[in-house]
Amino acid sequence: MRKYADLAMIGIKEHTAYAGSLWANFLAKIVYLYMQYALWTGLFSSNTGKNIPLSQDETIRYIIVATLLSAFMECDVIAWINGQIQSGDVANQLIRPLDYKFMIFAKHIGTSVARFVIYTVPLGIVISIFYPVRLFCREQLLYGILSIILAYMIQFLYSVIIGLMAFWLIVTWPLNMLLAAIYKLLSGAWIPAAMFPEFLTVINLILPFRAIYAIPVTILTSPMSFASICENLLVQLIWVAVLFITSEAVWIVGKNKLIVQGG
Amino acid sequence: MSIEVNNLTKIYRLKRGQKKLAVDNISFTIPDGEIVGFIGPNGAGKSTTIKMMTGILVPDNGSVSIDGLNFKKNRKEIMLKTGVVFGQKSVLCWDIPVIDSLKLFRDMYRVPKDVFKENMDAFSQILGLDEFINHPPRLLSLGQRMKADLAASLIYNPDILFLDEPTIGIDVLSKERIRQFIKNINEDRHTTIILTTHDVSDIESLCEKMIIIDKGSLIYDGTLPQLKSIYKTTDLEEIIKKIYLAGEQRNAKIC
Amino acid sequence: MYLLKMYRHFVIIYMKGKLAYHFSLVFELIANTIQIGVYFAGFMVIFHNFDTIAGWSRNEVLFMFTTSWLTYSLSCFFFWSPMKDMGQLIRSGKFDLYLTRPIGPMLYIVLQQFQYTFIPRLVLSVFFWLYSMRSITIEWTAYAVLFYAINMLSSFVIFSAITIFTGAVSFWAVKSEEITSLLTNNNHGLKNYTDYPINIYGKGIGFLLTFIIPYAFTGYYPVASLLGKGLPHPGFAYLSPLIALISGTAAYLLWNYGLRHYNSAGA
Numbered sequence: 001m002r003k004y005a006d007l008a009m010i011g012i013k014e015h016t017a018y019a020g021s022l023w024a025n026f027l028a029k030i031v032y033l034y035m036q037y038a039l040w041t042g043l044f045s046s047n048t049g050k051n052i053p054l055s056q057d058e059t060i061r062y063i064i065v066a067t068l069l070s071a072f073m074e075c076d077v078i079a080w081i082n083g084q085i086q087s088g089d090v091a092n093q094l095i096r097p098l099d100y101k102f103m104i105f106a107k108h109i110g111t112s113v114a115r116f117v118i119y120t121v122p123l124g125i126v127i128s129i130f131y132p133v134r135l136f137c138r139e140q141l142l143y144g145i146l147s148i149i150l151a152y153m154i155q156f157l158y159s160v161i162i163g164l165m166a167f168w169l170i171v172t173w174p175l176n177m178l179l180a181a182i183y184k185l186l187s188g189a190w191i192p193a194a195m196f197p198e199f200l201t202v203i204n205l206i207l208p209f210r211a212i213y214a215i216p217v218t219i220l221t222s223p224m225s226f227a228s229i230c231e232n233l234l235v236q237l238i239w240v241a242v243l244f245i246t247s248e249a250v251w252i253v254g255k256n257k258l259i260v261q262g263g
Numbered sequence: 264m265s266i267e268v269n270n271l272t273k274i275y276r277l278k279r280g281q282k283k284l285a286v287d288n289i290s291f292t293i294p295d296g297e298i299v300g301f302i303g304p305n306g307a308g309k310s311t312t313i314k315m316m317t318g319i320l321v322p323d324n325g326s327v328s329i330d331g332l333n334f335k336k337n338r339k340e341i342m343l344k345t346g347v348v349f350g351q352k353s354v355l356c357w358d359i360p361v362i363d364s365l366k367l368f369r370d371m372y373r374v375p376k377d378v379f380k381e382n383m384d385a386f387s388q389i390l391g392l393d394e395f396i397n398h399p400p401r402l403l404s405l406g407q408r409m410k411a412d413l414a415a416s417l418i419y420n421p422d423i424l425f426l427d428e429p430t431i432g433i434d435v436l437s438k439e440r441i442r443q444f445i446k447n448i449n450e451d452r453h454t455t456i457i458l459t460t461h462d463v464s465d466i467e468s469l470c471e472k473m474i475i476i477d478k479g480s481l482i483y484d485g486t487l488p489q490l491k492s493i494y495k496t497t498d499l500e501e502i503i504k505k506i507y508l509a510g511e512q513r514n515a516k517i518c
Numbered sequence: 519m520y521l522l523k524m525y526r527h528f529v530i531i532y533m534k535g536k537l538a539y540h541f542s543l544v545f546e547l548i549a550n551t552i553q554i555g556v557y558f559a560g561f562m563v564i565f566h567n568f569d570t571i572a573g574w575s576r577n578e579v580l581f582m583f584t585t586s587w588l589t590y591s592l593s594c595f596f597f598w599s600p601m602k603d604m605g606q607l608i609r610s611g612k613f614d615l616y617l618t619r620p621i622g623p624m625l626y627i628v629l630q631q632f633q634y635t636f637i638p639r640l641v642l643s644v645f646f647w648l649y650s651m652r653s654i655t656i657e658w659t660a661y662a663v664l665f666y667a668i669n670m671l672s673s674f675v676i677f678s679a680i681t682i683f684t685g686a687v688s689f690w691a692v693k694s695e696e697i698t699s700l701l702t703n704n705n706h707g708l709k710n711y712t713d714y715p716i717n718i719y720g721k722g723i724g725f726l727l728t729f730i731i732p733y734a735f736t737g738y739y740p741v742a743s744l745l746g747k748g749l750p751h752p753g754f755a756y757l758s759p760l761i762a763l764i765s766g767t768a769a770y771l772l773w774n775y776g777l778r779h780y781n782s783a784g785a
Contacts, residue, residue, distance in 0.1 A: 024696030028706055034723075035711055042718030043568045052567050177549035181556040190560060197566045276783065319614045352612060358535030367527045371621065373520075399538070437758045443661040 007103055008110030022118055029071055029123060036063045037131070053194040054222070061135050061221040062125060062192045064169050066213055069148065070189050071119035072112050073212075078176050081163030090167075094255075101160055103250060108156060134228055136220050143229050144220035150236035151216045156209055157243035164247070167254030188214025208239045264344060264422035264455050266293040266316060270325035273311050285311045287479040288325070293472075295330075296453035298445070301349060301469035302460065304507045308425075309459060315456070317347060317425055326474040329423065342419075343372055346421035348412050350428030353400050360397045361411045365418055372419035379418065386414045389444050413441065423455045424448070430462055438500030442468050463500045475503075477510040521629075524621065528629045536634070543634070551638035557647060561713075563596055572718050578745055580650035583713040584643045586737030589670050590639035590704070593677035598636070600627035601685025605695060608688055608780070617781075624773060639704075656744050666744065672762035673736035679769035680731060689776030694695075704712070709733055715742070728754070732761045 037060060044056040053063065081104070085091040094100060127135075136144065162179065169175070184190050186200070186209040193204065193214035204210045215232045218224070224232075273286040288306045293299050303309045314320040316327055318341065320332040326333060329341050336495050348354065355364040369379045390410040400408050409429060416424065426445070430438045446469060448454050457470060466473065466487070473490055475483040483490060483506070487499075494502045520521075536543055565576040574582070607613040607627070616623045629762040631737045656662060673766070684698040700707050716724050727734040743755030 021696045024700055028700050031708060032706055032710075038719045038723075039564075039571075039714060042571045042714070043564070046570045047568045048574055050567075050569065068781075086594050093699065169684070181549075181553040185556050185560050191563055195567050197564060200563065314614070317618055319781070320616045320776075323782075339620050342618060345618060347615070347618045349615070352610070352615060356531050356535060358538050359531050360534075363527075363531050365536065367524075367531060370523050370527055371619065399535075419548060 003098060004014060004102065004106040007106040008113070010110065012110045012114040022174045026119055026122065028036045029067065029119060030126060033064065033123070033127075036067070045181060051202060054192055057133075058222055059192060060131075061133065062217055064131070065221050066189050066192075066217045067142055068120050068127075069151075069213065071123055072115040073152060073155060075108065075159045076111070076117065077108055077156065077159040078163040078166075080104070080107075081160075082166050082176075085166050088094060101247065104160065104163075105156060111175050112152070137223055140219050140224065140229065144216060147216035147233060147236060150233065151212045153214065154236060154239050154243060155212045157240065157247050158208055158212075161243065161247050161250050163240055164250045165256045168257035183209055187212045188217065192218075196216070211239045227255055264330045265295045266423065266455065266457075267314075267328045268292070268316065268325070269328070271312065271315060271327065272321050272324035273308075273315060273320065274323050285479050286322075286476075288314070289476070289479075289481045290325075291481060291484045293455060293474075293476055296449065296455055296468050297455040297472055298449050298458060298459050299472045299474055300460065300466040301476070302466065302476050302503065303482075304510065307476045307510075309476050311459070313425060313427070313459060313477060317345065318342070322339065343419075344422040345417070346416035346424040348416045348424070348426050348429055349429040350408075350409070353408055354412050354415055355400045355408075357401050358399050360399055361392075361403075361415075362396045364411075364415055365396075367419050368415055374419045378420065382414075382418050382420070386417070386444075388511065388515035389447065390414060406433045406441075407435060409437070409441060410444075413444060417454075417491055420452065421454065423457070425457050425459075427459045428461070429458070429466055430460070438465075445469060463503065475506060477507065478514060482506060482510070521625075525629050529632070533630050541708055546635055547638060550635050551642070554639050554642050557717045572715050572743075573747065574715050575685045577650040577653045578733070578741075579656050579714060582715065582737045582741040584647035584650065584671060585666075585670070585741055586712060586733070587639060587643040588647060588675035588678050589736060591636045593674050593681065594636045595640070596628055597678050597681040597685075599631050599633045599682045602695075603627075603686040604688035605693065608691070613780075623777070631677060639663060654745065662744060663742035666740065669735075669740035669758045670699050675762035676732055676736055676758075676764045679732075679765035682769040682773055686776040689780045712737055715747075732765060 040056070040059050040063065044052075044059070081090075084093060085185050093103070096103075163175065165175075186193075186207060188210055189212075193201070193210050195203065204214075215236055219229055221233060269290050271286055272284075275283040275285050277283055289312060301309060301313070311320065312370060315322050316329075318327075318338060321334075327475045329345075332341055334341060356367070368374075374382075383392070387396075390413065392410065392414055395403050395407045395411065400411060403411065413429070429445075430441060433441070442465065445456060445458075445484070449456055456469075458465065460466065470487060472481075472486055473483060474481070490502060491497050491499070494505065496502060529580075558703070561580070565579075571579060602769060609615075613623065616626045619626055680702060684702055687698070702709055706712070708731060711719060712727060716727055716734050716738050718725075724734070730735065735754075739749065739754045740758060742749055743752070749755065
């Protein structure tokens with residue numbers, strides 16, 4: 001178990017190596033957040049009376065919480081695995097006495113912890129100074145946290161699946177770019193999923209993306225019925241199961257393909 | 264083309280107000296058509312001096328004059344007559360056939376078509392360009408790439424050629440051919456050649472003159488036979504080691 | 519003439535080099551197309567719920583930022599890649615090689631390439647530009663067309679100047695990639711702000727985008743003027759050429775100053 005903890009530490013250290021870029025990243029998030037705030041405020045103020053799925057308050061709370069979440073949930077696993085394969089380092093990693101996927105997970109947790117401390121907490125402080133509003137639905141907070149944990153796992157599993165596909169696709173970055181764009185929209189990290197037009201909502205039902213941001217953020221910021229919350233958590237659980245099984249399958253297939261190619 | 268270097272000085276300003284005297288008041292003249300070996304231990308100020316001679320760096324004091332021209336007023340003119348080959352970085356475009364890079368240089372340096380053809384024929388013969396001229400550099404062996412680099416840098420008949428580590432990592436046969444090529448170029452076209460290298464056999468086979476730089480100062484400027492007679496040995500490697508060692512000891516005494 | 523001949527050489531060389539990896543090229547273009555497409559999709563999704571923003575209709579906003587994106591894509595086609603690589607070129611010593619050529623280094627690095635990955639952005643911008651133009655009310659008099667054309671030209675200069683600025687900073691060995699990304703990145707930076715009418719932001723941002731990094735002149739001010747939107751300073755709509763002149767000159771001077779510094783101080 002110790003070795004996984006070490007890996008988590010490495011994850012933290014790697015992320016904090018360049019102080020300059022940390023500052024720039026932090027500023028970038030503030031720049032983004034302000035833009036979203038101004039955009040939605042502007043939209044709502046010009047359109048009073050129209051039937052909009054979320055109220056202005058809910059929307060602003062949504063995008064703030066979504067940004068806070070994405071600050072630490074950002075996942076570099078795909079890029080990392082790709083880099084490993086390009087550099088050939090993957091061979092070294094595979095002969096170690098560790099479970100490859102768990103090793104990546106350990107590192108990812110480390111990075112997420114670092115991100116939480118470096119970005120989410122300061123971001124939260126800045127927000128509480130400039131926009132001191134109650135962000136969360138107190139009663140739903142616990143469910144929200146559970147939802148975040150599930151979302152975290154879903155995102156990780158999804159990334160691992162795509163990343164492991166590099167074992168035989170070799171180059172997946174165009175695939176990543178493609179998916180990243182779609183992911184950004186459909187996960188609800190950018191625009192609240194409640195605002196989607198009908199056909200997009202339907203498409204989203206069969207994809208795991210909304211389980212990563214839309215579900216947890218909505219549970220945290222919008223009052224929901226208990227039944228609704230349970231339904232959403234169930235959806236997440238199903239996705240965790242589906243993706244976990246898929247990841248195991250991809251791993252088995254990928255491992256063989258990699259060995260055949262000589263590493 | 265001759266190169267005249269007078270009281271050349273270069274000071275690097277490092278962080279926290281520190282200054283490093285990289286080149287300290289160096290003067291020498293390289294006559295037209297000579298092959299000069301330019302050597303010194305790592306960090307001696309060699310590359311700084313070369314950079315000033317190729318116009319990449321501006322000296323803090325002193326001057327570089329190439330056939331009476333200087334970089335401030337006649338930069339373009341000098342560039343058109345200067346060739347540069349770096350051992351580690353290729354001058355060619357990496358992904359496209361060598362021949363395309365050669366044609367680019369032909370036009371960039373305004374080489375007349377007949378001169379281009381003449382050079383191509385000559386180089387092909389000696390360097391065996393035909394073997395790889397239609398391949399991109401990334402598919403070539405190090406020896407082939409160096410030959411291609413040489414061809415590209417000489418296709419426009421420069422009067423001066425700067426060679427930085429041209430034989431590094433290259434097999435002995437290719438080394439021999441490259442050295443022969445350089446010698447021929449110097450004999451046929453009277454090209455002034457400045458050769459920077461750590462390879463002692465390069466110097467032995469090519470250089471008439473030697474300039475040795477250490478800790479930013481000029482240690483030796485003279486012919487190879489003269490150097491050997493001063494140290495009373497024909498083992499060039501021994502001589503160089505002695506000189507470098509003396510430099511280290513001098514430094515140790517000062518510190 | 520000489521430069522055109524050089525450019526023809528460089529273009530053919532560049533394309534030959536890229537086509538050697540044609541598979542990856544196609545993928546890059548597809549990926550970029552989808553990325554930009556999703557941005558437009560998101561924009562449409564937002565306006566699926568709202569009719570206007572700060573008095574601008576959806577198509578008016580679309581017209582405004584595609585105007586800006588058109589010139590941005592064109593500018594980046596030439597300047598984005600070499601300026602982005604300046605830090606790397608200098609650190610690796612490759613830039614020194616360019617200094618020994620009879621063509622000035624700026625010309626050399628610009629002629630050598632063109633960033634084809636901006637073609638999807640250009641194409642999609644043209645599409646939505648035409649689409650939005652049909653439903654907005656601008657009286658296209660000869661004067662209006664001229665006004666618009668001059669602004670497009672000015673925008674090109676302004677964007678190029680900003681890009682050159684970010685490259686020139688590398689002469690001082692400043693690892694500026696992150697801060698410049700903040701200011702110029704077209705996905706997560708200050709530049710995004712100008713995709714919407716800047717009067718939705720506070721005065722500070724408005725000032726920043728007008729006088730410090732003049733993105734607002736590339737789309738907002740000229741189009742606002744053409745659409746008859748009330749501007750607090752109506753005169754701003756006519757300032758673009760002046761801003762282009764100032765920023766272009768500043769970029770030129772900074773580049774040369776940086777080059778001289780590099781020649782003097784080394785890497």
